Amino acid sequence: MTVSVIMKTLNEERRIAAAIESALKALDAVGGGEVIVADSGSSDRTIEIAAAYPVKVAQIEAPARPSCGLGPQLGFQYSEHPFVCLMDGDMLLDEGFLPEALAYLAAHPKSAGVTGHVVEMSVENLEFTRRVRRVSPENRTGSIDRMNGGGLYRREAIEQAGYFSDRNLHGYEEFDLGVRLRSQGWTLHRLDRPFVQHFGHTLNAYALLVRRWKSKYLRGVGELLRASAGKPWFGLMLKELPELRLWALVYAWIAIMIALPFVLPSFALGLLVDLALIAIVVGAMSLKQRSLSLGVYAVVAWLFHAAALPLGFLQPRRRPEEWIESRLVHEPR
Numbered sequence: 001m002t003v004s005v006i007m008k009t010l011n012e013e014r015r016i017a018a019a020i021e022s023a024l025k026a027l028d029a030v031g032g033g034e035v036i037v038a039d040s041g042s043s044d045r046t047i048e049i050a051a052a053y054p055v056k057v058a059q060i061e062a063p064a065r066p067s068c069g070l071g072p073q074l075g076f077q078y079s080e081h082p083f084v085c086l087m088d089g090d091m092l093l094d095e096g097f098l099p100e101a102l103a104y105l106a107a108h109p110k111s112a113g114v115t116g117h118v119v120e121m122s123v124e125n126l127e128f129t130r131r132v133r134r135v136s137p138e139n140r141t142g143s144i145d146r147m148n149g150g151g152l153y154r155r156e157a158i159e160q161a162g163y164f165s166d167r168n169l170h171g172y173e174e175f176d177l178g179v180r181l182r183s184q185g186w187t188l189h190r191l192d193r194p195f196v197q198h199f200g201h202t203l204n205a206y207a208l209l210v211r212r213w214k215s216k217y218l219r220g221v222g223e224l225l226r227a228s229a230g231k232p233w234f235g236l237m238l239k240e241l242p243e244l245r246l247w248a249l250v251y252a253w254i255a256i257m258i259a260l261p262f263v264l265p266s267f268a269l270g271l272l273v274d275l276a277l278i279a280i281v282v283g284a285m286s287l288k289q290r291s292l293s294l295g296v297y298a299v300v301a302w303l304f305h306a307a308a309l310p311l312g313f314l315q316p317r318r319r320p321e322e323w324i325e326s327r328l329v330h331e332p333r
Contacts, residue, residue, distance in 0.1 A: 008075070010040040030098045050330070056330065058329065068217065072164045077324060091149075097195050112188060117139070164177065218308035
């Protein structure tokens with residue numbers, strides 16, 4: 001049961017060597033396989049460093065453009081083995097994960113994929129601190145609806161779902177894959193054990209938010225809505241994506257605040273009530289997060305996401321099954 005490890009990269013020169021070494025070591029524990037570095041156009045030394053190892057290195061070419069959904073599909077189109085392990089270039093694959101994951105898939109033939117815990121190592125960033133604290137898809141064990149952060153997939157299931165990941169998505173590509181797989185009758189599972197260590201962004205959380213706006217990452221929900229519209233799994237997606245209900249509440253909150261200065265006896269009174277509403281919402285989130293800074297950040301992040309959703313929905317699309325324009329930069333000798 002050989003494994004293709006797909007490693008998504010974009011300017012990961014600081015972490016790529018350790019990531020590749022961890023993947024090669026993990027493959028040794030299951031009798032070998034292949035590592036594919038799927039690069040979305042790095043401008044640093046990522047490619048040079050990766051090419052020093054016995055791995056495949058594939059890189060996009062114009063007109064392909066970087067996106068979260070592009071990397072997995074790029075690697076998949078160069079992969080060969082019946083099992084596919086997806087991870088990022090800033091992760092370290094746990095040495096004992098693959099044997100346990102393969103054993104689980106062998107024992108559960110209707111399981112499309114299995115993962116473990118993504119252990120966040122850079123929790124000084126507010127975004128990753130919030131991710132660790134909340135009851136998120138990354139923390140649940142047992143049956144799950146998506147495999148955020150990656151994991152081990154069965155190629156047969158991916159091919160039945162049509163494609164690995166949608167190149168048009170700048171976010172939520174794992175949920176998109178999960179809902180497509182589950183609509184075909186497959187299941188996903190998280191083991192109560194580590195999958196990877198993740199060394200995420202060390203940027204200030206607000207700088208990271210701006211960066212994600214510029215990279216279109218925040219448009220992911222809108223792009224997912226557009227991608228699912230008219231598909232058999234659209235209803236399942238609407239039912240299982242709680243963010244949609246949150247953004248609806250955010251839109252209602254914004255609409256109320258815009259209206260208040262015009263419907264109350266005076267404009268100034270409306271602004272005062274608006275300020276009070278903001279204070280109440282920030283206060284409630286701060287109590288929930290047990291941190292004022294996390295509460296403020298959560299509300300600011302809501303506004304960014306809400307603004308990005310319609311932009312994502314209106315984004316032009318390409319067929320996700322199309323070959324991604326790319327070249328094989330390096331192959332093992």
